[in-house]
Amino acid sequence: MAMNRLDLNLLHVFETIYREGSLTRAARALHLTQPAVSHSLARLRAHFDDPLFIRQGNEMVATPLARRFADTMRPGLTQIQSAVNQFHSFDPVSQHKVFALGLRDILESTFLPHLMQSLDQYPEIEVVSQRIPRRDMETHLAAGKLDFAVDVLLPVSSQTSHELLRRDTLVVVAGPKFDGIENGLSLETYLAARHVLVSSRTEGPGIEDFELSRLGVHRRIALRCQHYYAACRVAEATDLLVTMPETYARMIIQQTSLRVLPLPTNMPPLNVHLYWHTPYEKEPALKWFRELLHQVAAH
Amino acid sequence: MAMNRLDLNLLHVFETIYREGSLTRAARALHLTQPAVSHSLARLRAHFDDPLFIRQGNEMVATPLARRFADTMRPGLTQIQSAVNQFHSFDPVSQHKVFALGLRDILESTFLPHLMQSLDQYPEIEVVSQRIPRRDMETHLAAGKLDFAVDVLLPVSSQTSHELLRRDTLVVVAGPKFDGIENGLSLETYLAARHVLVSSRTEGPGIEDFELSRLGVHRRIALRCQHYYAACRVAEATDLLVTMPETYARMIIQQTSLRVLPLPTNMPPLNVHLYWHTPYEKEPALKWFRELLHQVAAH
DNA sequence: GTAAACGATTAGAATAATTCAGTCGCGTAA
DNA sequence: TTACGCGACTGAATTATTCTAATCGTTTAC
Numbered sequence: 001m002a003m004n005r006l007d008l009n010l011l012h013v014f015e016t017i018y019r020e021g022s023l024t025r026a027a028r029a030l031h032l033t034q035p036a037v038s039h040s041l042a043r044l045r046a047h048f049d050d051p052l053f054i055r056q057g058n059e060m061v062a063t064p065l066a067r068r069f070a071d072t073m074r075p076g077l078t079q080i081q082s083a084v085n086q087f088h089s090f091d092p093v094s095q096h097k098v099f100a101l102g103l104r105d106i107l108e109s110t111f112l113p114h115l116m117q118s119l120d121q122y123p124e125i126e127v128v129s130q131r132i133p134r135r136d137m138e139t140h141l142a143a144g145k146l147d148f149a150v151d152v153l154l155p156v157s158s159q160t161s162h163e164l165l166r167r168d169t170l171v172v173v174a175g176p177k178f179d180g181i182e183n184g185l186s187l188e189t190y191l192a193a194r195h196v197l198v199s200s201r202t203e204g205p206g207i208e209d210f211e212l213s214r215l216g217v218h219r220r221i222a223l224r225c226q227h228y229y230a231a232c233r234v235a236e237a238t239d240l241l242v243t244m245p246e247t248y249a250r251m252i253i254q255q256t257s258l259r260v261l262p263l264p265t266n267m268p269p270l271n272v273h274l275y276w277h278t279p280y281e282k283e284p285a286l287k288w289f290r291e292l293l294h295q296v297a298a299h
Numbered sequence: 300m301a302m303n304r305l306d307l308n309l310l311h312v313f314e315t316i317y318r319e320g321s322l323t324r325a326a327r328a329l330h331l332t333q334p335a336v337s338h339s340l341a342r343l344r345a346h347f348d349d350p351l352f353i354r355q356g357n358e359m360v361a362t363p364l365a366r367r368f369a370d371t372m373r374p375g376l377t378q379i380q381s382a383v384n385q386f387h388s389f390d391p392v393s394q395h396k397v398f399a400l401g402l403r404d405i406l407e408s409t410f411l412p413h414l415m416q417s418l419d420q421y422p423e424i425e426v427v428s429q430r431i432p433r434r435d436m437e438t439h440l441a442a443g444k445l446d447f448a449v450d451v452l453l454p455v456s457s458q459t460s461h462e463l464l465r466r467d468t469l470v471v472v473a474g475p476k477f478d479g480i481e482n483g484l485s486l487e488t489y490l491a492a493r494h495v496l497v498s499s500r501t502e503g504p505g506i507e508d509f510e511l512s513r514l515g516v517h518r519r520i521a522l523r524c525q526h527y528y529a530a531c532r533v534a535e536a537t538d539l540l541v542t543m544p545e546t547y548a549r550m551i552i553q554q555t556s557l558r559v560l561p562l563p564t565n566m567p568p569l570n571v572h573l574y575w576h577t578p579y580e581k582e583p584a585l586k587w588f589r590e591l592l593h594q595v596a597a598h
Numbered sequence: 599g600t601a602a603a604c605g606a607t608t609a610g611a612a613t614a615a616t617t618c619a620g621t622c623g624c625g626t627a628a
Numbered sequence: 629t630t631a632c633g634c635g636a637c638t639g640a641a642t643t644a645t646t647c648t649a650a651t652c653g654t655t656t657a658c
Contacts, residue, residue, distance in 0.1 A: 006383050007614095008307035024635060036616050038637060048386055050581055057625065058635065064578030069386045076378030083372035084305050087347055087364060279363030282349055322605060335647050337606060356655065357604060 006047055011077055013040040014052070018070050021059050090284035096124040097285050102132045102140070102149035106228060106248045107272065111150065114296045141277040147286060148293070149275040161278045166297040168270040170208055171246040172261040173253060175236040187217075187264040194222035196231040196242045208243045211267050232258055245270050272297070305346050310376055312339040313351070317369050320358050389583035397425040398588050401436060401448035405527060405547045406571065410449065413595045440576040446585060447592070448574040460577045465546070465596040467569040469507055471560040472541040472548050474534040486516075486563040493521035495530040495541045507542045510566050531557060544569050571596070 016026040017037065027037040045052055048069070053060035062070065085095065103111060108129055119125050132140050132149065138160050140146040150165060172185060180189055197206050205213070212218055222240055225231055231242040232252045242249075249260050274293060280286055315325040316336065326336040344351055347368070352359035361369070384394070402410060407428055418424050431439050431448065437459050439445040449464060471484060479488055496505050502523075504512070511517055521539055524530055530541040531551045541548075548559050573592055579585055 005311075006387065008310070008379065011307065011379065012304075022635080023637095032615095033617060034636075035618080035638085039615075042637085048581075050386075055624085055636065060636085065386060065581050068579070068582075069382065072385060073379050073382035076375045076382060079375030080307065080310065080372050080379065083368065083375060086371065087349075087368045088305065280367070282364050283367075323603085331646095332648055333605075334607080334649085338646075341606085354605065354654085359605085 007043070010040055010044050010047075011073065013037060014044055014066075015070070015074070015077065017041060017053060017060060018062055018066065021061070023060060086285065087283060090288050092122045092125055092285075092288055094124065095285075096126075098126045098128060099148070099285075099289050100128045100130060100146045102137060102146045102151070102275075103129045104131060104151060106245065107150050110247050110251060111293075111296060115293070118292060118296055137275065138277075141275065144277075144280075147276065147289065150272060150293075151275065153271060153273055154275075156275065159278055160275055161281060162273045162275045164271055165274040165293065166247070166272045168245045168247050168272060170243055170263050170267045170270065171249050172263055173232055173235050173242040173244060173249050174259050174261060175238060175240075176257045177237075177239040178235075178241065179239070181259075181261065185261045185264050190241070190264050191217055191219050193220070193239070193241050195219050196223045196225060196234055196240050197221045198225055198228050198231050198242065198244065206243070208263075208267060211265070215265065228252065232256070306342070309339055309343050309346075310372065312336060313343055313365075314369070314373070314376065316340060316352060316359060317361060317365065320360070322359060385584065386582060389587050391421045391424055391584075391587055393423065394584075395423045395425075396584050397427060398447070398584075399427045399429060399445045401431045401439070401445045401450070401574075402428045403430055403450060405544065406449050409546050409550060410592075410595065414592070417591060417595055436574065437576075440574065443576075443579075446575065446588065449571060449592075450574065452570060452572055453574075455574065458577050459574055460580060461572045461574045463570055464573040464592065465571045467544045467546050467571060469542055469562050469566045469569065470545040470548050471562055472531055472534050472543060472552065473558050473560060474537060474539075475556045475558075476536075476538040477534075477540065478538070480558075480560060484560045484563050489540070489563050490516055490518050492519070492538070492540050494518050495522045495524060495533055495539050496520045497524060497527050497530045497541065497543065505542070507562075507566060510564070514564065527551065531555070 013026070013030065016029050017023060020026040020029060023037045023041065024034045027034040030037065041052065048065065050065045051063055052066040053062055055061075085091075090097070112127075112129060115127065119127065130146065132146060134151070134154065137146070137149050137151070137154070138156060141149060141160060153162075156162060172190065174181065174185075178193070197209075199206055209218065223231075223234060225234070228242065228244050228248055229252055231244070232249075234240055235242045236256055236258050243263065246260065252258070253260060274290065276286065276290070312325070312329065315328050316322060319325040319328060322336045322340065323333050326333040329336065340351065347364065349364045350362055351365040352361055354360075389396070411426075411428060414426065418426065429445065431445060433450070433453065436445070436448045436450070436453075437455060440448060440459060452461075455461060471489065473480065473484075477492070496508075498505055508517065522530075522533060524533070527541065527543050527547055528551060530543070531548075533539055534541045535555055535557050542562065545559065551557070552559060573589065575585065575589070
């Protein structure tokens, strides 16, 4: 290309010779013939006006200039190769990468176990799960502080993309002390029963109560608590009912005497979406992780 | 070269397009035609599977991926170019460089004025003069803490190179009160005179006294002091003689009534040598500075 | 609407990189 | 000491890549 400017591709040849200490082995590593490597070395020698490697027996020993040059340029070459790889391809098996994921509340419980199981085969991959306030989600994604966020459908700007990750619905969890459901749970039975309302707020209706009030009915709240797990333990020991997302319900009732029942009336779905900063969406590592999350969500 | 490995020379093309925001201007900057740059960009686009630059009117606007890639790889590219330049060529006019020079005693006075005058035309060059114990000279040169040392002939290992920088001899400095030298200074007159001995030690003979004792003679020391400058001020005000290196003598007597006379007997020369760490001697910046020092010493 | 500026594409020329074939130097074993 | 194997170097031939000239399509300015 330009006169007097070193062909930067020769740096890779230099580095390989340096590492292998032999032109023949370097040629093998580069998938070239030995004379090709010899010619490349000749070009480097001409450029630096130094033999760079001196043959001693069957080893090519680096000259002081070669050694010093190798130490000086290596960090830059490593950094460039890393940058090129970041935007060209991502190999999760060999490349270290930390993914920052915004997960709220029960989504940690429903996603992280399967996700970490999937990452067993990728020991270089690390995941950091953070809870970010909803109002900060987009700025954190744009700034790269978060790679992805997982949440219900939220209004976002055109700078943030999202797609459906998993469908979820509300179901009813009942313990063995709750009777009268041999033919399924009717709306009358549901409304006559006493309920546990799960909310991090100390007052106000739950999401399901909004829908019931649209039907002109309301249920009887006997207990208000903050965590679905605690609510299920209560339902198991009493005849109170818990209305909650199905995915989490099925996780919790395992090896308990609790049952999952369909809600006796239609409720809008609780769909979980994956969010990311649109301009970054072509980055190979992020694309790979996105696919992985879809696989995990399909469990 | 290798499949799937980016031609690193394309990075320079990328960077130029990014900076110029136009293929035509980038081509001009790279001394290529516009289609050559277009081809290179096509290769980059294929590699990253991204347009990288989108034409908006007559500007090529970088895509988000291109922007992020530019920011990521720029430090590495800068570092590599710097490393390559360090070992290929050195341009003292435009490249910043600090040279560490080991100078003892009067050598600072005799070298630094002319050296700094020569460096007037190289504003990017900085010089640090350090006094290093003689026993530490070689380790400091090897470690790169010193680029060069200037001293009389010393015994050094094969890892340290040296070459003659300047020849010097001992001369006699006399003030206007000293008589009887119309036909030159004879050995008898020299021995009959009173002398100033300059030494940082509080006792013991000077170097010239070793040579005189080999002739079976000795001179009369009337004063012992530590600096040649002070000794010369004494000679100017009295009829005492000072025996000292010629280069410094000629510097000091300027615009005084002092005279420089040949020593009336042969003494071995006081040659000043330049020392450096042999393995580094091919580095272009050090080569350049070495040449400069020779020019300065030839003054 | 026209001319100029600019990027993309095609075809061919020029240049660079790689391979092939052969020679030379070094180290080791017989 | 000789023969052999290994590996680097060199030059010619071949292949691949890059660059240029020309042209086409798009955009901008007047």
